[in-house]
Amino acid sequence: MMLRVRVSLPDRPGVLGQVARAFGVLGADILQVTVLEREGGRAVDDFTLSWQGGAGADELRERLAVVPGVRIEGVWPTRESPGVSPDYDLLGHVASDAARAFVTLVDAAPDLVGGEWAVAVDSRTGAVVHGSWQAPGVAGLPELTPLRPSAFSEGPLHLVSLPVHGAGLHLVVARAQGPAFHQVELDKIVRVVEIVSLLAASDADRTVA
Template sequence: MKVLRVRVSLPDRPGVLGQVARAFGVLGADILQVTVLEREGGRAVDDFTLSWPGGFVPDELRERLSVVPGVRIEGVWPTREIPGASPDYDLLGHVASDAGRAFVTLVDAVPDLVSAEWAVAVDSDTGAVVHGSWQAPGVEEMPDLTPLRPSAFSEGPLHLLSLPVRAAGLHLVVARSQGPAFHQVELDKIVRVVEIVALLATSTVDRTVA
């Protein structure tokens, strides 16, 4: 059994969401969670978290949903998300209990908040990677992926969130390659989490792995 995130763009009118849900059901998928990312111009963009039995064939999913007029699949990718869990609250709880390691904890936990694959903290002055989550590439420096303000963008097949963490002299980079580009809602979520972590952190920040 796999847990997948599926991003769907669909007409924002009564009945369409039900048609999409029925299409998932025909394929044997169980909808665990639906998150509305936007509703604008007569269309909506929703993220579905699905429990998927057996082997997963993306083309089969796209073919099944293509019979619903106006529906487009923007991305399908695996997620470690557990519907009903609160990883953001768990992160803040860990930071509150050990504020000296606030930003190490942030880097380790933040990929799961947006169904990403890895994250790194980069020293804002030198560009050196000071900590990476467990799936982060083993590099000592990151290329220039550190814009001055929070941003979501893509570098080839890699989709990135990048935002300064000024309280620690760091820049946070979050990445995924298997799904679609990060949505503004996802960027806004991480910005807010970082703001709260910075408030909880002590003035002495441990930026290394114990």
Template sequence: MMLRLRVSFPDRPGALGQVARVLGTLGADILQVTVLERETGRAVDDFVVSWPGSPDAATVADRLSAVPGIRVEGVWPTREVPGAAPDYDLIRHVASDPSRAFVTLVDAVPELVGAEWAVALSSDGEGLLHRSWQAPEVLEDGGIAGVKLADLALLRPAALTSGSHQLMSIPVPAAGLHLVLARTQGPSFHRAEVDRASRVVEIVSIIAGP
């Protein structure tokens, strides 16, 4: 089973190796490591691992958290392909047909940050412009994922939580829309994920033109 683990541990020489040894002892095969944060004496990394069997997230977190100094911030299934470059693929598709730039963005951007779906909302927060195929089909009570559309039209890129959903909102002023991404499994979107998605949105906006 493919899992994505978000792990916090002391930022000191050998600490990453200790986490790798613990994962190996538990039978996990590390396929990819992404550094998210190195601050205040701790590191936060995302590991994509192949885990034997079909363990539940709580069991994985408990076994890792039993090691002194290691704190598990999230465990969730992933379809991520280690070594792939989905941001490059997205930009290539956008460049090949700029007229569909933001439709392509909404369809492809969830894969960049481990989201489950994405939607494009009008900047006034009153309308749905496009949604990825995994996104909810019906907006209940004028909202999505339990949040009013107008409340998702934030002035700057940000992550927020609504019930069981972790959300990311990115304004796209040039296109008069807001991009919203969501996942129901895993921790809140890290600022490194928000920054990555924002940079891709900026490039797509440039390619799309006026």
């Protein structure tokens, strides 16, 4: 079982080592650590864990409570494999078949930011143009009218929504498990979408020529 665990901890020497030892006591292997922020004497890190036995968020919080100042912000399953670069893979697929750029983007977007599903929505009509295989039906989607990239929550759903310039679309990525999307995750998906849009436009220009 692979999990992502988001941990807020004091940003001082030795604390990260204490957290790592606490995971080790539980029998979890740390496969990757991603620093999301360091500010005001605290850090927020995402740990990717391999955990054969597994444990619930409550047990994790209890075990990590022995480290002063540490708190768990979220625990959720992940398909992300350390050492794999889903953003590079996505851009490679788009570069090789730019005609399907936005379909490929929607299918790959959840894995870019630890999401569960994604959809592309027509900016004018609000109709779903394409959804990843995990996406719910149209009736299951919340009302979305974002004008700029944003991360927010609708009930139990955490969402990232951003316009796809030049395509008349909005991309929406969601997860119901784990914490709200961090600004770092929003910035990452925004940059990837910008590059995908440029690759798609470049292909269209060549076709017209």
